[in-house]
Amino acid sequence: MSKRVIAKIISQEEISPRHFKMVIDAPEVAKEAKIGQFIHLKWVAKLNEYDPLLRRPISLNEIDKEAGTITIIYRAIGRGTQLLATLKVGDQVDIMGPIGMGFSIPEEANKFVVVGGGMGIAPLYPVVKKLVDEDKEVTVLIGAENKGQLLNLADYEEMNVKLKAATVDGSYGYQGFVTQFLDDTLADTNYIYTCGPEVMMEVVQEWALANNVKGEASLEERMGCGTGACLSCVCKIKVRNESGWDYKKTCIQGPVFPLSEVIFND
Amino acid sequence: MSKRVIAKIISQEEISPRHFKMVIDAPEVAKEAKIGQFIHLKWVAKLNEYDPLLRRPISLNEIDKEAGTITIIYRAIGRGTQLLATLKVGDQVDIMGPIGMGFSIPEEANKFVVVGGGMGIAPLYPVVKKLVDEDKEVTVLIGAENKGQLLNLADYEEMNVKLKAATVDGSYGYQGFVTQFLDDTLADTNYIYTCGPEVMMEVVQEWALANNVKGEASLEERMGCGTGACLSCVCKIKVRNESGWDYKKTCIQGPVFPLSEVIFND
Amino acid sequence: MTKVNLVVDLNGLKLQNPVTTASGTFGFGPEYKNYVDLDRLGGVMVKGTTLEPKLGNPTPRIAETPAGMLNAIGLQNPGVDHFLARILPLIKDYNFKTIVNISGNTVEDYAKLANKLNVDGVDALEINISCPNVKKGGLAFGTQPEMAASVVEAVRAETDMTLITKLSPNVADITSIARAVEEAGTDIISLINTLLGMKIDIHRHEPILANKMGGLSGPAIKPVAIRMVYQVAQAVDVPLIGMGGISNAEDAIEFFLAGASAISVGTANFVNPEVTMEILDGIEKYLVEKGYEDINEIVGLAIK
Amino acid sequence: MTKVNLVVDLNGLKLQNPVTTASGTFGFGPEYKNYVDLDRLGGVMVKGTTLEPKLGNPTPRIAETPAGMLNAIGLQNPGVDHFLARILPLIKDYNFKTIVNISGNTVEDYAKLANKLNVDGVDALEINISCPNVKKGGLAFGTQPEMAASVVEAVRAETDMTLITKLSPNVADITSIARAVEEAGTDIISLINTLLGMKIDIHRHEPILANKMGGLSGPAIKPVAIRMVYQVAQAVDVPLIGMGGISNAEDAIEFFLAGASAISVGTANFVNPEVTMEILDGIEKYLVEKGYEDINEIVGLAIK
Ligand SMILES: Cc1cc2nc3c(=O)[nH]c(=O)nc-3n(C[C@H](O)[C@H](O)[C@H](O)COP(=O)(O)OP(=O)(O)OC[C@H]3O[C@@H](n4cnc5c(N)ncnc54)[C@H](O)[C@@H]3O)c2cc1C
């Protein structure tokens, strides 16, 4: 159940150029949070400054229910995220959250693959952590422009997972795209999770369909309300109707959807 | 000659409820500054935040050419001034300045009266200081709602001036308005300066005319550009034309005008 | 705290207070139940509803602008039948008045909608003749007095329910349209809908919105909305519901002073989901501080 | 830095670069000489000029709004004779093109102004048919195609100078007015002038502006301006000068992509007196980064 809270920043660190890790003291959010959910975030305006106006959706990268903290990793690219990047320890942020349907872990599955690309790596970390905590076999495939953008790389290196990484510039792991790792060696996978560029997720979807692997994708759409009210954030999902698809709200009916049901566009 | 500079705050102090004294390290402005001029000020936006949009005109309360600093005293009442009040030592402000025609000191005058009301006290302090430095006889009349709003009171108490103060609530000096001090005992005044509410300045003007005292008034109008370009800030000044008056730009042709020429409205 | 009267009677539509939420920005109401006490609202203008379900536009459907946002939702909604069967039962027992925003491609569509919505639980209709995203006649209805009037007449012939007509700001003279719809039988006028705008991505060299253009809303448009309320308030006798950029209590009060009898909060709900409650509290505080006993006392005070 | 071509030729009006300053926001030019290198500007649209001197409106003349401002200056200016005798000599030798913004109460006023301004040193006329603050016909001229055309025809009959017609956004269909003025003989269209708005002081219960209403400008109106440039660019063949909320280089680039051949900076000069220089530098940087050799290459790229 989502709440609106004003919460304090415990730490903010630039983990690689323009990539920030922010830890927020938000026990009410942490208590409710599930893996794969996000928060709808805003800097706290000193005096109702209305520019930039809207909140920014950012996935939960870590949830510490005991400490009552949540962690986000975000890229400072536009006005809002760059404003967030200027905040310091002790500053406050305005949160709506946790929001959305997160990742599920089917009882019957025991071999998992996680495929993350770019900023899409951030939302996947919580599901990997949970799978590892539950002693599941996990293969983590991550790709980015360069080594610095391989988010949570150090965390994965310390975990009991099979890890493969790709970088476009070849600065770490295999040069190229993360999708090069989707091959026959993974055909006995029971379940797959993915988040990242649409082109990447589309390839993951094709591979999953070809190999009869069920899975989930975490999607991204521009968001206004974060409550299901405005219909800004819709995505195309397969359903049984005369068109074969319908719009679902990425904010509360997502951002995680069954991989096979997502309709990617060009 | 006005410049646009980004300058650092050296100190910011709440000198009474909602009244702030800010000292700014701005040697280029201090070097050029004359008594009675103002700066057109803005908080430095982190990322071109456009709300609130406009600069705020604030008079120079102190000019330290040697230290290269300027001091302003302002009241945090609306969006912009309240934003300025949130700034801390080390933060930056965006200044255009110094701007305008300041106070003049006629050679032939030797007995001066200065009448300040409310925030209007702030711009008058530099002229008093200069008059005292030049061993002129100065009577300072200040009025405000309460003692805390009698700006520069402590400064005046340490100076060789005749000081009278009025407060509406009677918390300091004489209860009532500053204009009660304008009586026959001051009839030998050569020159008078005033700044404050229009109703007060109008009474000062009437007294000055009745007693044949020349003087100057520092006016206030909403300002846009601060360059003389936009014509937002005009005030009515007597001139020799068929109407008997014309609009002058408060920003660059003022804010100080000959007292006898100002046309106050209701 | 001294109690002040916040009840407003809009030509027969009695709201427990003048704070409503704008169509398309608050869903059908329950979407905000985690954030506000829905029972404290005066009214909810539900999402624009059409005869048949509408999928709406492709995404992106919103773009942020200086102190505002563009939207090109395209009137996505489940259709009037689904609304009546599945949504109305969920909201009809709240204290807020349920106001259904209706939209169509033809005058007949509006009439049919009015007929179907003439049921218990629907407290008023808001005739949306001004959504800039509807290409098949929607815009034309809102920009010409006779066309606007024809829609209101057709709806009025169909029902005795309270009718609100929502005006577009994308016109030269909003007062001529206001007078036309008043004469045609509207009970209330609401204004304004969004301004038509666009934002271009300078890296992809194309509009951000899939629909290219969209409706501009949020604080940025408030001065236009205030001006239009002020003008229309002096041109008609029916009460007005003011909207457009209301983001806090001070904004709402500006609208009352301009001549509005009630207000509607839109985009601000996205910024602060609790904003409607803050506005309600702020209005009450202002009335007490200024020594008023009734919200209706301040309506139109800025008009002289 | 790789050199790119910034020269633009607007139907015969050759600017050294496409950055100009909007009428009423930059005075006659020298007001900004402490802050910018005036010789780097492409053009200056000087303050709106009338036959006789105009005092303008009482103060307050401006009010701040979310990401914008309202102005009700009332076209204060010293009159065309004073401009020609005392101001033009001071500015004619700068590198920027001097564009005189003209305004009148009758069609004949505009014609007389055109006749008087047909002198060396005045490089073009900007016909202001759209100032919302002028009550005697000014608004009406800008909101009806035939009236707008009549003004342009009268001016065109009077002079061979380059004519720019400046359009108001306070209309339902700006393209119909654009086509009318094109047909009447304008060489260039500039758009947009301000949106009509209002702000009310909730403590004094009255509008902040003495004139009650005023023109809304600044970042807030940019989406409306972009949309109108985009629409008009597809409706006419004459080149466009885009303006309305331009506050940085990215904004200016949006206007080029929308179909403008040049841009004009207004309110942003008040916020940052150096903004025009920053915009010039930013445009150049963008062209180099994207691999363009000429500003004209990006004009209209968002139109498909
Ligand atoms: C469910 C979800 C989870 C996300 N999780 C993360 C995360 O963990 N880390 C991270 O770095 N990013 C994440 N994103 C993307 C993030 O929301 C955008 O990068 C961010 O909103 C861009 O804001 P800005 O201020 O940088 O851009 P601006 O260009 O200033 O934004 C203008 C508007 O466009 C929207 N917008 C712009 N780009 C995007 C985008 N790519 N996706 C959605 N909205 C956009 C903004 O929200 C804002 O409303 C997530 C998005 C969604 C929908």
Ligand SMILES: Cc1cc2nc3c(=O)[nH]c(=O)nc-3n(C[C@H](O)[C@H](O)[C@H](O)COP(=O)(O)OP(=O)(O)OC[C@H]3O[C@@H](n4cnc5c(N)ncnc54)[C@H](O)[C@@H]3O)c2cc1C
């Ligand atoms: C030449 C000059 C010197 C001044 N010196 C001082 C000073 O030394 N100390 C001080 O406290 N104040 C001074 N003022 C007044 C000060 O400019 C206003 O109090 C301030 O601009 C209000 O801004 P705000 O953000 O608080 O109000 P808001 O209501 O948020 O302002 C909105 C807009 O209205 C304008 N505005 C609002 N009130 C005034 C006002 N009273 N005068 C002018 N513009 C206004 C603002 O500049 C802004 O553009 C001076 C004004 C002028 C013209």
Ligand SMILES: Cc1cc2nc3c(=O)[nH]c(=O)nc-3n(C[C@H](O)[C@H](O)[C@H](O)COP(=O)(O)O)c2cc1C
């Ligand atoms: C996402 C969104 C969807 C909207 N949908 C509708 C609608 O369905 N019907 C309608 O009449 N107005 C619709 N509007 C317009 C609002 O009801 C309101 O008139 C406008 O947004 C101005 O108010 P605001 O600035 O407070 O948002 C919508 C606005 C937004 C932002």
Ligand SMILES: Cc1cc2nc3c(=O)[nH]c(=O)nc-3n(C[C@H](O)[C@H](O)[C@H](O)COP(=O)(O)O)c2cc1C
């Ligand atoms: C203070 C002020 C004065 C203006 N005076 C004129 C004028 O005399 N003639 C004119 O055509 N437009 C005038 N305008 C409109 C501007 O030229 C411009 O079209 C408008 O402000 C939009 O641009 P901006 O958002 O960049 O300011 C004025 C605008 C302002 C803010």
Ligand code: FES
């Ligand atoms: S963001 Fe509004 S419905 Fe999803």
Ligand code: FES
């Ligand atoms: S503030 Fe613009 S002319 Fe004075």
